[in-house]
Amino acid sequence: MSKKMDRRIKRTRENIKKAMLELIADKGFQAVTVRDLTDRAGINRGTFYLHFQDKYDLLEQCVEEEVQALFQIMKPKPGEPSTPLNEQALERCFQYYWDHKGFYQTMMGQVPQLRDLIFKAHREQANKLAEKSKVHPSRLPVDPDIVISYTLHSMLGVTMWWLENDMPYPPCQMAKQLNWLVSHHVNDLKSF
Numbered sequence: 001m002s003k004k005m006d007r008r009i010k011r012t013r014e015n016i017k018k019a020m021l022e023l024i025a026d027k028g029f030q031a032v033t034v035r036d037l038t039d040r041a042g043i044n045r046g047t048f049y050l051h052f053q054d055k056y057d058l059l060e061q062c063v064e065e066e067v068q069a070l071f072q073i074m075k076p077k078p079g080e081p082s083t084p085l086n087e088q089a090l091e092r093c094f095q096y097y098w099d100h101k102g103f104y105q106t107m108m109g110q111v112p113q114l115r116d117l118i119f120k121a122h123r124e125q126a127n128k129l130a131e132k133s134k135v136h137p138s139r140l141p142v143d144p145d146i147v148i149s150y151t152l153h154s155m156l157g158v159t160m161w162w163l164e165n166d167m168p169y170p171p172c173q174m175a176k177q178l179n180w181l182v183s184h185h186v187n188d189l190k191s192f
Contacts, residue, residue, distance in 0.1 A: 094171035
């Protein structure tokens with residue numbers, strides 16, 4: 001009985017999240033009401049409030065789940081380079097965006113919190129990996145925090161472009177292109 005309840009709870013939450021995504025795409029987050037969400041999800045208000053405090057809590061939980069999933073995807077796998085950016089991790093990120101296209105195309109454009117949290121997750125991962133790298137900060141002509149920020153903002157900008165243009169390249173090709181851009185930028189820094 002417990003597993004059946006767990007499945008029902010999970011299905012209800014997924015229906016609410018799907019309703020939110022559709023409604024945001026239709027009319028923007030600010031215009032969405034709890035009534036809209038419950039009507040679209042086919043549930044009553046009491047059921048909604050069993051799972052979420054309000055539409056902001058729903059949004060926050062959705063965004064947090066996506067960021068946690070991306071954080072796990074970004075971690076280097078055994079045998080992969082332990083660099084702040086590696087092509088395999090980039091490809092996994094782009095594949096995740098590809099697999100969750102509807103969510104990211106809708107949310108990245110309309111919900112700044114998602115962009116901010118994705119940036120923060122990438123920055124935390126980059127900082128952890130940079131600490132392990134052998135490049136000493138004093139060898140760089142630029143503060144390492146600036147390098148990380150510049151690189152991550154560039155990556156996020158490229159990702160936004162890709163999503164806004166209906167993903168014209170497959171994930172593996174995006175990873176290769178972005179890896180090339182980043183590695184050439186880093187090589188340019190080494191020449192100073």
